[in-house]
Each structure stands twice: as C-alpha cells, then as structure tokens.
Amino acid sequence: MNTERSIYxxxxxxxxxxxxxxxxxxxxExxxxxGIGAGEITYKQAYAQIKDAVTSYNAAGLRAGDRVLVLMENRPAFFLHWIALNALGVVIVPINPDLQSSELEYIGWHxxxxxxxxxxARRPDLERAAQDSEQHFPVAVLGEELPVLNETCAKDDYVAKQGDPAAMLYTSGTTGSPKGCVLSNLYFLEAGHxxxxAGGICSLSEDGERMITPLPIFHMNAMTYSAMAMIAVGGCLTVLDRFHPRSWWQNVRDANATCLHYLGVMPSILMSMPNAPEDKAHSARFGFGAGIDAKLHIPFEERFDIPLVEAWAMTETGAGSVIAANTEPRKRGMSCLGHPGPEMDVCIMGDDGTPIEGTEPGELLVRRKGSSPRAGxxxxxxxxxxxxxxxxxxxxxxxxxxxxxxxxxxFFFVDRKKNVIRRSGENIAAVxxxxxxxxxxxIEAVAVCPVPDPIRENEVFASIVWRKDKTQAQAEEIVRWGLERMAYYKVxxxxxxxxxxxxxxxxKIHRATLKQQALELLDNSMTFNTTHLKRRQLVS
Structure with a gap:
C-alpha cells in the first residue's frame, strides 16, 4: 500500500x-x-536542483493543474524538471523530439x-505551434529565465493527493488523433512499487542498483519502470541519448549497470554484429523489455550471458496490470509473456463477446482485482x-x-487487434x-498498414491512389513532404x-485485405522502397 502522496x-x-x-x-558519450557535463549526481544534489527549479516555476506563477509542454530529448534534466513541476501540482506533457509541425500544432492545441x-534548437518549432494552435503559450529555453505567467507566486498551501494528475502522455489513436493519457501520482507510485x-529474475535490491536505458524518456517505460523503480530502491539511472549498437556493451560496462531495459529491435541488431571476446564482459544481471524476435531469445541469452525478461504493459495500464515472464520456466523462443500477477483480473474475449476458457486466441481484457479495478x-x-x-x-x-x-x-502474444503499426518500439496509428x-x-486516397521488417518488427506501407507519374522519384517526393509534417518513423x-x-x-478501408495485398505488392514494380529516407531529422 502506497502512503506517499506524490512523485515529489x-x-x-x-x-x-x-x-x-x-x-x-x-x-x-x-x-x-x-554538450552537458558527464558524471554522477547524488540524490541530495538532485534535490537541491529540484528545489531551485520549484522556486523558478513558482515565481513564474504556475498553478496546480496547469500543463507544461517539455521537450528536452533524452537529457537527464528532464527528470529534475518533472519532479519540480510535480511539487507544485503542475502536469508535465513530454514531447517527442521527432514530432514535426502538424503534430506539434495538434498537441499545442489539444x-x-x-x-x-x-x-x-526547438524553440522556433514550439513558437510556431503556439501560434498555429491559437493557444499562444510562451516558450522558454532550458536554462533561461522563465516568463512570468502570473504576477503573484502560488500559495504554499498545495497539498498533493495520489489522484492528482502528474503527467499527460500522448499515445497513437487508432481511430483518430493521438489521445492524451492523464496519469496520476498513484500511477507512478504503483509502478515503482x-x-x-516484482521478484524473480528481475529482482531489485536496496544495495545500490544501477540501471541503464536507451529508451525515450518521453515514453512511459523510462518514466515509470526506470526512474520510479530506481527512486524506490535508491538506485542510479543512466539514460543514453539513444541506442548505439556499436558502443552499447561498452556503455553497459561504463555505467556499471546491474540491469538494463531494451526493445525488441535491440537484440536483433546486436545479434547481427560480429562476435567479440567481450560479449559477456558486463555486470548486468537481467534485461527487462518486450518484443524480442522469438527465434533470437535463446541465442541472445547464450551469447551475451544475460536473461531477457519479456513483459507486457501499456501506457494506459501502467502497473495496474503487468504480465512479466520473470520466473522459470520462461518458455523462451515462444513469445511468452509469463503469468499474470495475483493482483490482476484477466479475461480473453472472443470475437462473439464470450470469454475464452481454453487455448484459443482472443482480445486481452484486464483490470485490478478488488474494489478499485482502475487502480494503477x-x-x-x-x-x-x-x-x-x-x-x-x-x-x-x-x-x-x-x-x-x-x-x-x-500468456503468449499473438497480434494486435487495433490498427497500430509497431516499428522500433513506436506505436504508429495508421489513421x-x-x-x-x-x-x-x-494524393486522392491513401491506406496504411504494416509489413514485416526483420529488424524493426514492422515497416509502414502506404497504398496511394495517385494520378501523376508512378515513379521512385515521385514516391520519394511524397516521403520528403511527409518528413516536414510528421515524425520520421511514421512516414x-x-x-x-x-x-x-x-x-x-x-x-471503409478493408484492413485485412489491405494487409494481404501489401505483402503481395512488396515485389511489384509499382511499389517503391523509401526506407533509405527514414532518418531522424536533425535540427540546425
């Protein structure tokens, strides 16, 4: 039972x-x-910086319930600002740095x-979003003085509650625009707890755990299962700017990591690299993540001498419902998610709305046991x-x-019912x-679906009704046009x-037929490969 009221x-x-x-x-690295300092910052030093940030945000006139967009890429300062905003009851809205004009405008409005x-580097983009969204919010650069939103500081009488909103994360909507998931203090407290x-293979102790993650800090995993877990046990978190395959194991060694987080694309890339004498030269006891290629699970563990604990959760479920294969037998190589915890109620629902009691596949329905089914x-x-x-x-x-x-x-993962494309850990809504x-x-009409990718799990396939020349050059023009308006991984x-x-x-688009046609059309002369253009857009 959590007795703390807030992240702060x-x-x-x-x-x-x-x-x-x-x-x-x-x-x-x-x-x-x-362009920031290297090295460690203690809990006491971090707290001092958080208190300074609280003073600045308070002086700017922020009030409990206000929402603040934060775009800091994967800089560790993100966590300090998040905790500082939480002290005032202000809701952080993390922004994916890969988002482009139309996406920033939508979030700015919504x-x-x-x-x-x-x-x-991103000030001009957010200022444009403030203008185009007609919200006209001020934009402050990290490290600079904040604009004054209210002439008087907030009163010091804010008392946090577990149910108060602490963050709002945008997830890909399957039937429209991205949805803002409101996440409470309790959501994060439950995740750390x-x-x-959790015990089993992914047991954490209070003896000085050291976790390393290359995952985006603007997603739920790094905020909930990395930061909150380390705070809960007094551990140290090393956050990389992103996953660097060639230096990954050296990063793990340099961080003295006792545990690491991964996405399914990472083992695939690491297994494609030449064997090295130092493959097993690390101190990490386990990896925690999801989506490893089933056929690589056992070979990866044998080569790198580390168990990978596959788990299932969603932004919406948080720690309210987690399934993790953290005890033996883990049934490696079978896409096994493990056994639901004792705190969970689960149901596998058939297409006819009848619960499935046997081994047939169906949609996973979850809730928390007891009188508070939405807790966590x-x-x-x-x-x-x-x-x-x-x-x-x-x-x-x-x-x-x-x-x-x-x-x-x-439980074993089979497929996604929702029309979502999973690419390198990003959920992309086709719509x-x-x-x-x-x-x-x-473009007269377009339909989008996933096609398999040996490294990234899926790639985005677009069927386009187009009356102009059907050439590679035209396909690339469409992609370049799209790169100016949405994150590179979506094009x-x-x-x-x-x-x-x-x-x-x-x-309506016949999604099942589209997926089948996409597989058949991959080698068609009217299908053009544009993956070489899908690169993270650098900001000058």
Missing amino acids: DVFGKAVLKWPDRPFLNVLP TAGIY AEPVLAVCID WYAN FFSSYFKDEAATLEAWEGGWFHTGDIVRRDTDGD DVESVLMQHPD PGFISFSNALPLTSTQ
Whole structure:
C-alpha cells in the first residue's frame, strides 16, 4: 500500500534515506552529444536542483493543474524538471523530439498548455505551434529565465493527493488523433512499487542498483519502470541519448549497470554484429523489455550471458496490470509473456463477446482485482470521456492485443487487434499517417498498414491512389513532404501506387485485405522502397 502522496514526496523520502547515493549518471558519450557535463549526481544534489527549479516555476506563477509542454530529448534534466513541476501540482506533457509541425500544432492545441520548456534548437518549432494552435503559450529555453505567467507566486498551501494528475502522455489513436493519457501520482507510485517488489529474475535490491536505458524518456517505460523503480530502491539511472549498437556493451560496462531495459529491435541488431571476446564482459544481471524476435531469445541469452525478461504493459495500464515472464520456466523462443500477477483480473474475449476458457486466441481484457479495478491505470483520456468509457466497456480495460493462454496459465502474444503499426518500439496509428498524407494536394486516397521488417518488427506501407507519374522519384517526393509534417518513423517505408483501395461495402478501408495485398505488392514494380529516407531529422 502506497502512503506517499506524490512523485515529489517519494523522491524526498529517497533523499533522506540515501542522500549521497548517485541518482543520475551521464556517460561521456551522452555528455558529448548533448554538450552537458558527464558524471554522477547524488540524490541530495538532485534535490537541491529540484528545489531551485520549484522556486523558478513558482515565481513564474504556475498553478496546480496547469500543463507544461517539455521537450528536452533524452537529457537527464528532464527528470529534475518533472519532479519540480510535480511539487507544485503542475502536469508535465513530454514531447517527442521527432514530432514535426502538424503534430506539434495538434498537441499545442489539444493539451491547452500554459508554457513550453525546450532546448534552444526547438524553440522556433514550439513558437510556431503556439501560434498555429491559437493557444499562444510562451516558450522558454532550458536554462533561461522563465516568463512570468502570473504576477503573484502560488500559495504554499498545495497539498498533493495520489489522484492528482502528474503527467499527460500522448499515445497513437487508432481511430483518430493521438489521445492524451492523464496519469496520476498513484500511477507512478504503483509502478515503482511493482518493480521494487516484482521478484524473480528481475529482482531489485536496496544495495545500490544501477540501471541503464536507451529508451525515450518521453515514453512511459523510462518514466515509470526506470526512474520510479530506481527512486524506490535508491538506485542510479543512466539514460543514453539513444541506442548505439556499436558502443552499447561498452556503455553497459561504463555505467556499471546491474540491469538494463531494451526493445525488441535491440537484440536483433546486436545479434547481427560480429562476435567479440567481450560479449559477456558486463555486470548486468537481467534485461527487462518486450518484443524480442522469438527465434533470437535463446541465442541472445547464450551469447551475451544475460536473461531477457519479456513483459507486457501499456501506457494506459501502467502497473495496474503487468504480465512479466520473470520466473522459470520462461518458455523462451515462444513469445511468452509469463503469468499474470495475483493482483490482476484477466479475461480473453472472443470475437462473439464470450470469454475464452481454453487455448484459443482472443482480445486481452484486464483490470485490478478488488474494489478499485482502475487502480494503477491511467485516469482518463484528456477531454475524451467517450473514449475513456469505451476503453473500459463492461468494467474491463480493452487492450486491443490478441493473446492466447496455454494449459499452464502462461500468456503468449499473438497480434494486435487495433490498427497500430509497431516499428522500433513506436506505436504508429495508421489513421494518423493517413490523415497527414491526405493533405498532399496530389494524393486522392491513401491506406496504411504494416509489413514485416526483420529488424524493426514492422515497416509502414502506404497504398496511394495517385494520378501523376508512378515513379521512385515521385514516391520519394511524397516521403520528403511527409518528413516536414510528421515524425520520421511514421512516414511510409514502402509506397505502392494503386488505382483504387480495397473497401468494404460501407466504403471503409478493408484492413485485412489491405494487409494481404501489401505483402503481395512488396515485389511489384509499382511499389517503391523509401526506407533509405527514414532518418531522424536533425535540427540546425
């Protein structure tokens, strides 16, 4: 049972218990990329910086319930600003640095922020978003003086509650624009508590754990299962700017990591690299993540001498429902997620709305056992009560993931029911990509779906009705146009020029037929590979 009221509260207790232990660690490689100092910062030092930030935000006139956009890439300072904003009851809205103009404009409009804080290179983009969204929020650069939003400082009488919103993370909407997941203090407190007490292969101790992650800090994994876990046990978190395959194991060694987080794309890349004498020269006891290629699971563990614990969760579920294969037998090489914890209620629902008791696949429905079935879950979709109620139809959270259960009670991932493309750890809504591409003046119709990718799990395939020349050059022009308007990973890696799209009798895109056609069209002369253009967009 969590007794702390907020993230700031639990961090303060960690400072009292472990003041001189390192909280954050910046490796020289990351420091050089970002132009920041390398080395460790203790809990006590971090707390002093947080208190300074609290003073600045308070002087700017921020109030409990205000929302602040924060774009800091993967800089460790993000965590200090998050905790400082939490002390005032202000809701942080992390911004993916890969987002481009139309996406920033949408979030700027939908989130209704009072302020944006960002790195200097992205100030023009956020200022444009403030203007185009008609929200006209001020933009402050990290390290510079904050604008005054209110002439008087907030009163010191804010008392945090577990149910207060602490963050709002945008997830890919499957039927429209991205949804803002409102996440409470309790959401994060439960995550830290879950990891600290998970036991099994991914056991954490209070003896000085050191975790390393290359995952985006603007996603739930790094915020909940990395930062909150380390705070819960007095551990140290090393955050990389991103995953660097050639220096990964050296990073693990330099960080003295006892555990690491991964995405499925990472083992695939690491296994493709030449064997090296130092492959097993590390101190990491386990890796925690999801999505490893089943056929690589056993070979990876044998080559690098580290167990990889596959797990399932969503931004919406948080620690309210987690499935993790953290005890033996883990059934490696079978896409096994493990056994649901005792705190979970689970149901596998058939297409006919009848629960499946046997081993047939169906949609995974979850909730917390007891009188509070939503405990640990997201609070709501911001400004979208209808979508929140739909997600919780019948008192269960509908995950949109297809799973099966074996006779031992272990769960196995099968597919995604929702029209989401999973690429290198990013969830991409097909309708999100389609809505942007339809703004192109020469595109008459478009449909997007996933096609398999040996490294990234899936790639974005676009079938486009196009009346102009159907050439590689035209396909690349569409991609370059798209790169100016959406994150690089969303733009199509394959474009097929078609005369018509597969439609249902009600004139909707026939998604199943589209997926089958995409596989057949990959080698067609009217399908063009544009993956070479999909690179992270550098800001000058």
